[in-house]
Amino acid sequence: MKSFQYLAPIPGFDYVVPRNLSELFRTLEAQDRKTTIIAGGTDLLIALKERIVTPEVVVDLGRLRKELGGFSAGGGILRIGSLSTFSQIESSPQVARYANALRQAASNVGTLQIRSTATLGGNLATASPAADSAPPLIALGASVTLATGAGQRKVPVQSVFAGPKRNGLRPGEIVSSVEIPANEEVWSAWTRAAVRNENVLSTVSVAVASTVREGRFGPSRVALGAVAPTPILAVRASEAMTGAEATAERAEIVAALAAEDSKPISDIRASASYRRRLVSVLTRRLITQLLQEEAP
Amino acid sequence: MTFRLNGTERTEEMEPNKTLCDFLHDEAGKTSVKKGCDTGECGACTVLLDDMPVTSCLVLAPQIDGRDVVTAEGLGTKSSPHPVQEAFVKQDAVQCGYCIPGMIVTLSWIYEHAPGATDPEIKRLMSGNLCRCTGYLQQIEALKTARKRA
Numbered sequence: 001m002k003s004f005q006y007l008a009p010i011p012g013f014d015y016v017v018p019r020n021l022s023e024l025f026r027t028l029e030a031q032d033r034k035t036t037i038i039a040g041g042t043d044l045l046i047a048l049k050e051r052i053v054t055p056e057v058v059v060d061l062g063r064l065r066k067e068l069g070g071f072s073a074g075g076g077i078l079r080i081g082s083l084s085t086f087s088q089i090e091s092s093p094q095v096a097r098y099a100n101a102l103r104q105a106a107s108n109v110g111t112l113q114i115r116s117t118a119t120l121g122g123n124l125a126t127a128s129p130a131a132d133s134a135p136p137l138i139a140l141g142a143s144v145t146l147a148t149g150a151g152q153r154k155v156p157v158q159s160v161f162a163g164p165k166r167n168g169l170r171p172g173e174i175v176s177s178v179e180i181p182a183n184e185e186v187w188s189a190w191t192r193a194a195v196r197n198e199n200v201l202s203t204v205s206v207a208v209a210s211t212v213r214e215g216r217f218g219p220s221r222v223a224l225g226a227v228a229p230t231p232i233l234a235v236r237a238s239e240a241m242t243g244a245e246a247t248a249e250r251a252e253i254v255a256a257l258a259a260e261d262s263k264p265i266s267d268i269r270a271s272a273s274y275r276r277r278l279v280s281v282l283t284r285r286l287i288t289q290l291l292q293e294e295a296p
Numbered sequence: 297m298t299f300r301l302n303g304t305e306r307t308e309e310m311e312p313n314k315t316l317c318d319f320l321h322d323e324a325g326k327t328s329v330k331k332g333c334d335t336g337e338c339g340a341c342t343v344l345l346d347d348m349p350v351t352s353c354l355v356l357a358p359q360i361d362g363r364d365v366v367t368a369e370g371l372g373t374k375s376s377p378h379p380v381q382e383a384f385v386k387q388d389a390v391q392c393g394y395c396i397p398g399m400i401v402t403l404s405w406i407y408e409h410a411p412g413a414t415d416p417e418i419k420r421l422m423s424g425n426l427c428r429c430t431g432y433l434q435q436i437e438a439l440k441t442a443r444k445r446a
Contacts, residue, residue, distance in 0.1 A: 015312030015358050038356065045354040046335060058312065062359055087348060111424025112402065113339060116348035117355065198423030199337065
């Protein structure tokens with residue numbers, strides 16, 4: 001029995017499944033044909049069906065889950081392998097301890113089914129302006145390790161995003177891992193606004209990481225998603241928060257600056273002015289929560 | 297490609313440009329796997345991949361190489377159904393039936409892996425399974441019935 005075809009069949013391509021990292025890099029370097037990497041595939045399958053991506057070769061990372069997966073904490077760093085799924089991130093005790101904002105974002109991505117396959121590395125490499133993992137990682141000061149057969153380089157999260165759905169990876173390069181400073185003292189949280197609660201792209205997402213000591217904010221970062229061509233650090237908001245008195249008045253100032261730092265567009269999900277308003281509301285909400293929890 | 301399907305080891309040639317949903321339904325005869333939206337929104341094609349629920353329309357067939365796949369057929373049989381399947385029958389938790397195999401797969405996973413999940417948590421975990429007959433409450437009740445019998 002043949003099931004109906006909503007979209008036309010996906011055009012054919014060669015399929016390669018490297019058995020180890022050196023085989024992967026050799027495969028990527030040898031390609032003179034249009035090549036796409038598949039990790040979880042939740043974004044790629046849509047792109048293939050809609051002909052947004054038309055590869056001649058698809059390279060499957062499925063046999064590299066040991067090399068490119070897993071969590072390890074040590075030396076003040078929490079390392080998350082790029083093939084970690086959002087379900088794994090959601091239930092990782094290390095992520096809960098050191099990166100609450102990332103845990104919150106991971107548990108809100110898509111649905112249970114999407115979270116079970118979609119990977120952190122895929123979310124970054126797809127480079128959607130609305131990538132939910134990015135604002136928490138930016139707020140937490142994370143770096144991303146990119147690798148080729150020749151070696152690896154460590155870049156800030158923002159460098160992985162070159163523009164809407166355009167990543168900053170070089171040819172043959174893969175997202176290998178993400179490193180987050182592992183400091184239990186750092187408070188972090190993420191929230192978003194969307195047209196419904198589940199299975200939906202964020203209209204606006206905000207993450208804040210900070211500390212409060214002796215009535216003042218420590219080093220603070222406010223990061224924003226879906227309000228610029230890429231996820232961004234709200235620079236003026238972060239500067240206005242760092243070292244300032246931890247008060248509700250300051251929360252208002254930081255929230256207003258975050259809205260000014262954003263550069264949203266109008267699209268099917270919201271208008272630019274509504275998005276700007278959401279940035280300030282969500283930022284204020286997070287800082288208010290921080291004040292309640294850390295400076296009651 | 298070598299994989300396990302409902303507990304049986306299989307080795308098969310696969311067209312790489314086919315989704316797991318189409319492979320299971322059209323080639324492997326697992327007709328419980330329904331294609332609804334074909335874009336990962338509706339959950340009618342949900343199967344377990346390495347014991348995690350996934351929408352098989354967003355998985356390329358060869359991605360199951362070396363992995364374990366379970367469809368609703370693999371959860372239980374008519375003579376010895378999965379507790380959630382049994383509870384669905386007892387509870388009349390079915391209207392048109394199209395979404396039901398996917399629902400059963402997700403709810404069986406919640407039954408096994410989130411035994412303490414509260415109503416809001418169950419609803420969150422079920423949000424990837426849409427029912428156009430809007431019958432969600434009976435299905436949550438069925439899960440609870442299955443839990444009580446355990």
